[in-house]
Amino acid sequence: MRALDYVRAGSVEQAVDAHSKSQTAFFLAGGTTLLDLVKLDVMPADQVIDVNHLSLKQIEVQKDGSVRIGALVTNTALAYHDYIVAHYPVLSQALLSGATTQLRNKATTAGNVMQRVRCNYFRDGYSPCNKREPGSGCAAIDGHNRSVHAVLGTSDQCIATHPSDMCVAMAAIGARVEVQGAKGKRSIDFLDFHLLPGSTPWKEHALQDDELITHVVLDAPLANSKSGYLKLRDRASYQFALASSAVILVMDGDTVRDARIAMGGVGTRPWRALEAERALKGATLTSQNMEKAAAIALQGAKPYRHNAYKIALGQQAIVRNLSTLTA
Amino acid sequence: MTDSSMIGSAPRRIDGRRKVTGTAMYASDHHLQNMAYGYGVFSTVASGKITALELDAARKSPGVLEIFHHGNFPPLYHNSALPMSLAQILKAAKSDESRLPFEDETVYYAGQFVALVVADTFEHARAAAYKIKVSYSKNTAVANLDQGMKAGKLQDGSPNHNRGDAGAAFDSAAHSIDATYTTPVETHNPMEMHATVANWEDGRLIVYEASQGVVAHRNSLAKIFGLIPEKVEVRAPFIGSGFGSKLWIWPHSVAACGAAKVLNRPVQLVVPRQQMFTTTGHRPQTRQRLRLATDDKGKLVSVRHESINTTSFTDPFKENCGTSTKSLYSCANVSVTHKIIEVNRGTPTSMRAPGAAPGLFALESAMDEMADKIGMDPLAFRKLNVSERDESQNLPWSSNHLQECIDQAAERFGWSKRDPKPGSMKDGNEIIGYGMAACNWDAYRTPAEAQVSLRADGTAYAICGVQDIGTGTYTIVAQVVSSITGIALDKIEVELGNSSFPPAPVSGGSWATASVLPAIAEATRQAIEQLKAFSTAPKGVFAGTKADQVSFEQGQLKSGEKTFAITDVLKAQKQASAFGEAKTGMNDTSKHSFRSFGVHFVEVRWDPGISRLRVARVVSAIDVGKVINHKTSLNQVEGAIVMGVGMALFEATEFDERDGMPVNNNYAEYVVPVHADQPEIDVILLDYPDYELNEFGARGIGEIGITGLAAAVANAVSHATGKRIRDLPITLDKLMELPPTMSA
């Protein structure tokens, strides 16, 4: 780890101000992504701004039933929060399927939103990688791309998956990301927050320079909904998703009144499958219709050398999740 | 005279308190006065030459003491490349990678040491290392076995074996199969990273090393630094396991010792986890072709096992894949061949059950395929063909209870409930598969030496240059002393893992127990002999009695009706202790063949709806001779099964085909089993002493548990899914039914 300067921020304003004074300053929350990548010298931090002492640790249930989550709420605290467990089981399950007990105790809500890709060519520090070194190329496209590479939302510049489970649940639930910068506060639709790699894979999110995430506000839970998260991987725990699905269902007898589907492990960002949702709404939840919706969700997927199986696995994650929720 | 209840009991470990309190000292836990910290710079090409090193920025970095590289590292002596013989193991100086670090500007593999920064703190060393820029002229890398076959020439590997005429018998046989199996590079990944703390004191080199063999490591350092062995001491009181990766010296240890010498202060160097995948050995990639044939009754008439393993461009590492094929099953016509091929990777080394682990994956998968072909139950097919004697050497087995292993484990597992039709056994969403495979490992015994003192304060003290690599050696040494002297375990002090102690072999090959315990026992008896001599000497408790009229019974010296405790005998002579030492030798391999045997039964569960494969249950029966400590022995086999699950389902160190660079060299992407993968495991230890090997009848137990496990899983997977996977690991994508358009 390179030598760096450490600043402990006492307020959001202070944090933002410190950040604006340096090109190589990073906000430090749990540190589970940042310090990992600083040690690898992939995130070349000369300064870290410790935001852990800001008062952004509350989970506030609002009058309309939506919930405002402080940026520093840990994954553990969020996963076990009574209101989350009761009204957003998909989020609680997604959080608990991610990482490990220890990492969830450190990892924060905002940090998880800002998680970086797990592509080894990004992490190794020397391979061509457009995220790490714009214009250098993408070693993953024709390289080893079995486990942490996408089939949806890829470009000829980058194919790495967004690794978060939490974000997949949030993409299904619907949320807004509240940020604060030198120019003031604003909020960003969760589905607009993470950017497709396109021709600018180094631009991963919609934050402006010096903006700090302060909260994530979840949409109010769908009335009478059931939800769940299903994560598929090689080993049974402590691994990023090969494919996962977050599903929220509102049923009217056998008919789907409303459905939300998002996927992890297959997309370059937390992947909301709006077309698949449309196909389900108003349909009877037969296995044929579930498979049809799943196929729609993976329509247009582009397989790479080692990850073609994800197109099928992603569909399985959706179908099994749907059928388990209605069993 | 022996308290036999101590041998074969299950006491908790005598070093357990240290392990649970964090006071067991591993190599990098030793912080010496004025110690500096090293941090490596590793090659980012797999083949080429260093053309430039930009060191200025790093030199100016705070705390930097020196930066070593091929331009300034002191010239040293090469370690011997002689093949190791068990008879000479106490004198062995051996490197699997004989090239010294910083020897020249050539890069043979990714992750090779190209520079070493030494600074006053770890933080300073690492920060400076990141400032070094290395330029290379790059050669086309030979990235894998296939590329090696195209680029180079096969060389001879492990010894071949030939009896009868396997070709002719195959051609005229009633039934036959011909299948090729492949296994990937696997990395040991012990929890403790390789580490060296090197310190020169008055021309003596004292090293704390993560080593499975302090004596061999000492011998190697002595050779490399041009010293007599007595000038070097290697200490490894505890090591965070090794699984073979810490048997022999690797470049980091030479680098640390060289740096400490030049800087004249202690240097600590830890090899980062990423480089454990490159510069500290691995299990090589293998390709194995198996051709089996039977007569119309299912009796094997031809067995051919041809294997190729990858090695480095610097050293010929030979994976002995056919070691079990020669003798496990009875067959008149057998041909086993081994070849090696060079690739741009670091040098491989022994990894838990070298040869047998990949070899039995192939053989025991092929045995199942053969049974399928002739429509026989795989269990019955094996029982029909198990060999009664070692036909490769034409010797009887010292002890072989494989048939009983199969019967006991089959009963416990419920093999009789197996419906042979693939995919026929279901439970909810899951399809159940049952598979079995034999396990097999050599039983060795090497020379060893030990010293034991019986002390006047009622305690005993035993020392030996063997290591406890996590297997429980400390405890079984104490058990042996206790069994002979009657002294309680908590009054027996054992020290191991120091090359200045009486020499003992590397802890590998599952030979430590069989080799060292006889030396401990003999040294204990010698101490008792001295005790007897004390008792009959003038002023002794039995003064005037002839020594042969004194016996040692139930922890006391006895003559006639009189008995005296050890402490009384010593006090009467004002002696602090009675001392014994022993040198014990090898077993007689001219009359018997020595191997351990066993069997795994595995239940897998395949959920095709979500492509989830898991190992749900393992029942194993293992015949390793007498079990000295049931607690630690069961733990060894259970742990080997867990590693076998990793080998079967997850583990593969991958290299980019384009440039030979590692692509999953970390503990997240190299997938090993975690708690949640733990199957239900039930291990039966048969416990028949093998007195041909040693007085305890104990063979080793560390490796056998992993052998055959991957085959048992593959066989169970075949039973569950109807798919035969011949390419490890059996990842879920290999089992999925993908439409043709999806197979990119």
Added chain:
Amino acid sequence: MTDQPDNKEPACDLSAFTVPSRRNFLKSIGVSGLAAATAPMWAQALEAQAAVPDDTDAPAKDERRMTLKVNGQAHTLNLPANAALLDVLRDRLQLTGTKKGCDHGQCGACTVHINGAAINSCLSLAAMHEGDEITTVEGLAQNGKLHPVQEAFWEHDAYQCGYCTSGQIMSAVAMLQDKNIGSDDHSVREAMSGNICRCGAYKNILAAIQSARIKLQEVT
């Protein structure tokens, strides 16, 4: 230096570097100390925290003065900002029970408690934990009496090489106090999956934890 006839890059002049005196200590518990011990080494209580003196000199240019509270004891140290908590515990406070297995949050060997919660100390800067209660494996036993989880790990042979053991125990102790985590075997296995044991002693670790659970219930 006479050993390097081919040396094109002369070694640095060591006199140019002052070695801070505070690092000139020898760890009190070492093998040489053990060899000299007269009582059986296994019978000795060795978990006593090594006494490491506070830094009294002024921090160097790249350092800052920090106070860390570890196992109830405050330590004032001059540390660089990039010092990971794990490295400070091991290299500076000599609390080497906490192990480095990967340095990237991928193995769990470095698990310690921060204010009672288990975390990976490799992914924390020491500077982040000024003001926190830091507990390491050395802080579990009280007056030489092992914590029930330590006792259970010993009894059930819940280790082999012992290198992951401190982390396993720290995770287990935190988990047994966590009402959110179920007491069934499946929940324990999942909650403990952040601690890799390459020796594969998972079966015994589970047995140890479940037996310690009963002991802890009896105590309370």
